[in-house]
Amino acid sequence: MKNNKFQAIYQELAKKLEEKELRVGEKLPSEHELMVQYHTSRETIRKALNLLAQNGYIQKVRGKGSIVLDRARFDFPISGLVSFKELAKKMGKSWVTKVHELNVVKPSDVLRESLGAEELWKVVRSRQVDGERIILDTDYFQTRHVPLLTEEIAEQSIYEHLENELGLSISFADKEVTVEEANPLDRELLDLNGLSHVVVVKSLVHLDDASPFQFTESRHRLDKFRFVDFARRMK
Amino acid sequence: MKNNKFQAIYQELAKKLEEKELRVGEKLPSEHELMVQYHTSRETIRKALNLLAQNGYIQKVRGKGSIVLDRARFDFPISGLVSFKELAKKMGKSWVTKVHELNVVKPSDVLRESLGAEELWKVVRSRQVDGERIILDTDYFQTRHVPLLTEEIAEQSIYEHLENELGLSISFADKEVTVEEANPLDRELLDLNGLSHVVVVKSLVHLDDASPFQFTESRHRLDKFRFVDFARRMK
DNA sequence: TAGTGGTCTAGACCACAGA
DNA sequence: CTGTGGTCTAGACCACTAT
Structure with a gap:
């Protein structure tokens, strides 16, 4: 190393x-x-x-x-600092990523304030695991740091591209987990099986120099969501 | 300090x-x-x-x-290492804890294996915030470390009792967050407003010497659940 | 080049567990 | 008492940012 x-x-x-x-x-x-x-x-x-x-x-x-300690070493943070590809591989699952949208957009007010940019890549992808579409990810990236995104990159791993090709170094993220009612897009792009709610993970990801770089909203089907954490008391 | x-x-x-x-x-x-x-x-x-x-x-x-960094400093882990009382106080909410069950039980096989004991305190409590019963906590404690639990203690803060009166030092916890269908007890003791699922947080809490001490299952009404995390990439 | 944080050392003393 | 981890020091050298 x-x-x-x-x-x-x-x-x-x-x-x-x-x-x-x-x-x-x-x-x-x-x-x-x-x-x-x-x-x-x-x-x-x-x-x-x-x-x-x-x-x-x-x-x-x-x-x-x-x-x-007896630590089941299958634990990992959901979304944010580990890429979906890594995750699926670790779990030994077959997976398919489908890109639904990929373009440059003007940010909403909230996004502009969070990321401090006038132009962002927007990527919408669904994640299919074992034949079911269970996760819907919407990512916004700084165009300043990412000159080009293609469907091929988005279908594979954007994170790998960022770190290996562009040399960007991801450092930390603020995450928020809540449950929301499913919206029409969820119903269209996910196999909800009648479930009325989705688990929503929002992440604001930062680079090594502490600048905010990416915002992600990851919407998970309820019954496939699992988050494992290891909490240590501050000393 | x-x-x-x-x-x-x-x-x-x-x-x-x-x-x-x-x-x-x-x-x-x-x-x-x-x-x-x-x-x-x-x-x-x-x-x-x-x-x-x-x-x-x-x-x-x-x-x-x-x-x-710009850290909204209202973040805290849900359940496990912070007591409900601390949490509610920080959020400035009015809260009521109601004790539904408090006795010594023989553990199930899973619990026996996790906690390594033949006798456990079982405590079932509902948490009412702003007039609504939104959390149902079931705790199991080692009787070895906790000679006596009373309703008064359970209504206040068991954690305060453990740390201040008994001198126990909580150290770390494994936590798992999932979503499950509401069961009859949820429907009886929570104000679910017709919601079909609950967020379930399971924690295995350990003492300073790494011995497992407490298992908690905390069931939250979907719409009132929020979990905030700060994830730092390992370096 | 000057100033910053990152790593590493060799040693000291303290607090705690266990025989 | 011995052995363990916890804290603290004073110094060295390295890697990176900025000017």
Whole structure:
């Protein structure tokens, strides 16, 4: 990966934990031991362990050690920071993305204020998983950062295109999950099976320099929605 | 608070940011400057700033500085690590908690496996906000850690009781958000207004030593559910 | 080039768990 | 008491932004 020692150690340990080289409830080697193993300083080991803790692999307990947690590692944030393609792949699902709209539009007042731009790419896509259209995504991107979008790109992964081709670095997102009544577009482009409501995930995505870059509204069929979170109390 | 320098600095800076002493988009003083201001080392300042970043107050940009983010600071996780009482108070809502069941039960197989106990407190409570019963909470607690629960405690805040009276320290939770069809108990104890589904938040809450302690199923009326999240890409 | 944040070190002292 | 993780320091070097 990168040149960072602590990231490398994190990834090595995370891999070991995913491959269950250590059982749930057992303890990681102590920080001192890891320090020796990896020929590095204690603070560097601690950075790696803190990453593990933040990501739910371990729980550090003073005086005892680092306990391996039972984390079903299928968890991932719905939309926003992980692309739909990655998600579907991880879940081992067959999926089809269909592009319904792709053009440059003038933003509404709310969007103009959120994204601070006079021109935005608008992309409307439905997501079909196992033969059913269950997600309807509407994305708005800054034209400033994205000169060109094509149907081919939108059908594959816009995120991959942004990060790999354009070198944009996504950093963080504010997300809001609510439930709304299905609108006519939902009824047209999703297989709702008579369900009256949809789960709506709105995300405002930012780049590394903290500038707002993308707004997404993701509308999910109720019965296919699942959101898993790992909440750690602030210390 | 505690004796920790970096926590104190974090709290002081967070307070300043909440009181808008710095505007969105402006920059915090540099790490070197803060180091001098607070008579401390750079790593300590960096710990405080990392806390600010983790909690969405700032975004650190290499070569530039720490940029103040526009974070509506009303965000909080729904259920699990924040008590209903805290939540309602923050939102400035009138609320009533009604206890429908409170006793010791033998756990189901799933619960026994999750919590590893042969005896659990079961508490069923409805939450009324602004005159409407919109949330139905079912909690299971380890009797091992909680010798006594009374209706009075359950009507107020069980969390306050656990942390203040019993000295238990809650640490982290796994949460799952789904939508389910309303069941007869939902219809009886909630004002559903004909809505056919409820949002279900399941949480498995752990103590500081990583032992599972509490399982909660929180059922929310669709139209009153809102979940706000701040997602940071792993680095 | 000067100023910023990012990583890393080697050491110190403290708080807590367990034998 | 020993071993664990938690905090803090003073310094070094690197990578990036801006001028």
